[in-house]
Amino acid sequence: MENLILEAIASKQLIEFYYRNLPRIVEPHVYGVTNGVRQVLGYQTGGQSSNGGLPDWRRFDLNQMSRLAILAPTFLGRRPIPSGKHSSWDSRIAIVA
Template identity: 55%
Template sequence: MTLEAIKQAIQQKLIIQFTYSGRIRIVEPHVLGITKGNTQILGYQVDGESSSGGLPEWRRFDLEKMSDFFVTKELFPGRRPFPSGLHSSWDVELEIVPA
């Protein structure tokens, strides 16, 4: 997995799949950023498994904890409304899904 692959998935609105905490995650990647020194993806998890609640749902994922990452060929429609109406805070935004 490279930052460039993640950035391209965000720019092209392509769903990604990876393993996180031993569970397969299928995610629409919306923001790649850095917060408190951790590089993370904010994504809308649409399928797969989760130990912290139902799906679909917004989740943040630390890149260093992701494995078996790949970009699918499945498109997602673009930005989704956030429940608060605001983005999560970031120290640095590296990429954000286009409108």
């Protein structure tokens, strides 16, 4: 799964996966580690969410993601962060250019 996330970030392709049993469609922007947990920070554009409306920024724990697939559609790249503040990470493994 990690290789698919890295590929999607490098090629700016949408990913589709299940998270907490809900389907998600996401622009993956950062893959990294926070508090020892591997996570994807993404802009969720489709699917379902149990926490607020869409589209919106979300963090996803890698160990709770399943059935991940890279989709054909691409996205333009970085999006502005509404707060003007970047999320904190212990380490960033990949970030969209």
